Amino acid sequence: MIELQDATKKVGNVINIKPTNLTLQTGHFNVLLGATGSGKTSLIKMMAGLDPITSGKILMDGQDVTRLNTQKRQISLVHQFFVNYPHMTVFDNIASPLRVAGMARSEIEGRVEEAAGLLQLRPMLHRRPHELSGGQQQRTALARAIAKESRAVFLDEPLANLDYKLREELREQLPDLFAGRGAVVVYATSEPEEALLLGGYTALMEDGNVTQFGPTADIYRNPENIAAARVFSDPPINVARISITGAQARLAGGVGWTVSNMVDGEYTIAVRPHRVTPIRTSDLDVELTGRVIVTELSGSESSAHFQHGNEAWVSLAAGVHAYQVGEDYSFYMNPAHCRYFGQDGKRVA
Template identity: 70%
Template sequence: MSVELRNITKEVAGQVHIKPTTLLLEPGHFNVLLGETGAGKTSLIKLMAGLDPIATGQILMDGQDVTRLNTQKRNISLVHQFFVNYPHMTVFDNIASPLKVAGMPKSEIAGRVEEAADILQLRPMLHRRPHELSGGQQQRTALARAIAKESRAVFLDEPLANLDYKLREELREQLPELFAGRGAVVVYATSEPEEALLLGGKTGLMEDGRMVQFGPTSEIYRQPQSLMAARVFSDPPINMAEVTKEGATIRMGADASWQAQGAIADLADGAYTLAVRPHHVAPVKSDRHSVDLTGKVLVTELSGSESSAHFQMRSADWVSLAHGVHPFEIGENHAFHLDPTACFYFAPTGELAVSGTI
């Protein structure tokens, strides 16, 4: 089973909401759509589910063109962030509803419902109605309905957004196991980068209706292809500064300069945006290749076994994140050390030019 998008677009009143998108989604892992509110995640899911018409392109499921098929004929399941259950039905009947519509025999329906209820620990609630359930139990009911239906594709549109923290953590851990080995393509939309990292699988980064990058989540973290992608998986925020390459020298304003090595040496001379994650900016020199920086400490924070310091240079305000407890004083000028091998260099267009290496 697979879901393939071939150059699909969506328009509303002449305005393009989804820019040309080509994508292959496969089972065996979560396919995460990651982006801020308004990035196009829900719009893309609606197109795949058949809830909205596409303007151009094709959608194929397991090689079959379903572009013009309605939602019912696509054999998909959709779970929203809101608890979409029928209030007049019991939990049993809510889970069974798509199976009854499909005309499945009662004996088979009962088996499927009970299996899904057991997976999601809902068997004691099968005779209750939604208003008698907690928010977590209501969302479990919606997930059980998707499992019982045994759909070809399951679309989860921020399904944990309205749950409290403890329930989110619990269900987030369970979700990959719930759909493992079922052969369905699972698409999970979220605005939280941490969820994408925890779920693993593959991630599609979306911005303004455009797929910015798609691939294994860990690969996007290690090799972001754009400045937007680099920003996404960095907490604290990734450090950025404008630099220039002149011959074999990289200059960061009046703050620092160092020799270009490896692939960076082959870059054309000119202006670039340098980006480096805070844990590659240390208060202690650890390598002979480290680039020395000095900045005025603005804010410090001790979190568990890590120390962070926000500091101000002439070129930019940066953050250092280091293991251990470090004695920072607010307002003091402190030495920091940049690992040049961990830097990304982005062209003025925002696309990756090269990542640092020595």
């Protein structure tokens, strides 16, 4: 377990990481999800001991490691770049931290063989990094992390420099590779789809701050703020202003529906594009009439960007729908799929 207690990082007058309280457990992936510059790498460097923290504490398995160097924290770090020793064979690259630790030769050989087998590297053990593909080089770095049997493994966008096919292949294998090894696995990514595929728990990061943390699927279904709601949505989630008066919610375009347990006032709703469809699916659906601005066909899905009132909306529906740009169409939304946010951006329902 890794526990951050009011941990902060400040460089000069700039706060890179705001006071952060976070507990990361073994048994699943812990994903740090955020755009470039959100603080993911800074947080990893703090936990790994590569950067000193400005204030607060970092605990590993209950031990205060705030002032310990990287070696004493017993961690492994895999970057997005292929970090291997160019003059060493694959075997020696994997074995390097074990030799530094003074491990017996027989144990080193056993661990290297096991890790190489998991990463499909046994035929390459006598090659050097320049004789490997990018995917094989990154597998070597992952094998080194597995063989080391660290208390924590930090994967800082490890698949970013691989081609699409290799990314998909390794992404599917990663949870199984680290399952049951007793290490806290922390995976940084800027891709929401990657976080969903890896499962586990996700910490959403924005401007050096963890805005929400919990099971990845729960964050997708129940975002605590509008920023979190926007993360897991491609095409972008629909966001619109509404007013509520006497249990009646109403969009600026005039469409309304009944709500319960909501105080009168101004709110923002968010609803995912696949919940806005060109076909009525429920008696509770409300009709949104709008002029199509952009339409896209992916083969199995059709999307339409349309204007309703003064708001831009997106519909994503299965099948082929022959929208014509500039024409008006009816779309349908079930209000039960809406999430409601107050004027401060925090979810209220």
